[in-house]
Amino acid sequence: MSQSVSVVGLRKSYGSDADPLAVLEDVSFDVTAGEFVAIVGPSGCGKTTLLKSIAGIVDTDSGEIVTGQGPVTGPSDEIAMVFQDFRLLPWKTVLENVVMGLDIQPDRSDREAEGVAREWIETVGLAGSEQSYPSELSGGMKQRVGLARALAVDPDILLMDEPFGSLDAQTRDRLQTELLQLWNSEQTTILFVTHDISEAIYLADRILVISSKPATITAEFEVNLQRPRWGRRVEIEGSNEFERLRNRLRKKLGLTVER
């Protein structure tokens, strides 16, 4: 299942009324149900704040966020978030960490929750590590747990905040491909924040460019690369469309364009 998201005129500032720090300034965009949208922008521009607003865990100043179920006024069961810094509970095992989100939701027995959690742990490739504690896992494994925890609650909208940003290149490559496969089978709507341009192109249907201080959407690019994309990554990354998009994105982000 999936749901659409529309963000209309979103504003958010931190700090006191006397000394506000405007972070989001009139951010508006639409995501259709089942779409994979990447958001790229410079560091510290407000990408995390934007995702948290959609997740309903920070209060916004004005504007509206509407999903297929209606306006977002707080956290909901339909939306799950994968965090930039994993945010696993260090005192819980992998299994308990994944069960946690399920346990919070009503109308589910413990046994049922554990069964679902075990399936997802296997799906993200962590079978055998159920009883490990986060301190015993590598970065890549931790983010797999974060992914399993979010997917286990069967969200209609998945918010991903630079989930692979802190991982090494090989692990990142593998997880990107696995994410595409999961998205293909689960059909959720995904909002994926990154500042890696190639990652955005490889994964997304559409890329939103967000500016800094305060953040607004300054450009939007359709990614016309045929799906499924996994299994032909080299071909995709060598294609003219990829090259063209990459250069346009780099320009938009104020980076030098390679020839």
Add this chain to the structure above:
Amino acid sequence: MEESKQQAVQVRLSNIYTALSRRTVALPGVMFVVVVIGWEFGIPALGVESYILPTPSEILASFVEEYPTIIEHLQYTLKAFAVGFVMTVVGGYLLALAMAEWSILETVLYPYVIAARSIPIITLLPIFIVWLGFGFSSIVAISHLISFFAMVVNSLSGFKSTDEELVEMVQSFSGNRRDVFWNVYLYSSLPYVFAGIKICVILAFTGVIAGEYLVGTEGIGHLILQYNNSFATDAMFATILAISVTQLLLFGLVVAIERKVVSWGDGVAQSV
């Protein structure tokens, strides 16, 4: 079957041997032996009378002789300790939790908790005697109050030190305050809570003995005074030995429980 048992015993013995031969164990051990021997032979050689400072062997002999009496009084002491200590740990934890949950409570109460912690509670004993009489209740009150505020302060620092990002994560899964407590606060505060419990074991036990010195008709503090009055210095030392060992055991028990409870991967709590 028998053989494997014997082997197991042998392995165990050799483990104990390796543990004992480690420097950190061996050196304090040597120190202990030196002090005891010096005390045993040096003190009488200096002409110190036994009623001033009895030798270790005299103390031990006295313990063997007096131990039914000592144990009887110790039980009474432990009963008062148990009541005061449990009231402290449960009450202190719950008050700290309430203060963490409702910041208005913290704002109103925290200065008084800090102030109360600095008051020498023992000076309140005469007031407790007026209110609660000469006996068990006054002793429990002292034991409880002398330790209570340390428990509140430590538990509260535990709740306060909680990583807000984890709280946010639980909230993102629609977790309410209860979910946040059971998944985050309960665990994140544990190292601090145990640091508090360890302080409170010592404080509450000392509180009971201090109370017994003053108002007790029974209990180990009272017993020390009795021996003192009859110049039975060796029995007095034997009682002090019993108190020290008991307190060490209580402390060790808390540490053992902490090791069991606060262990997640290599994230074992580092606390005093």
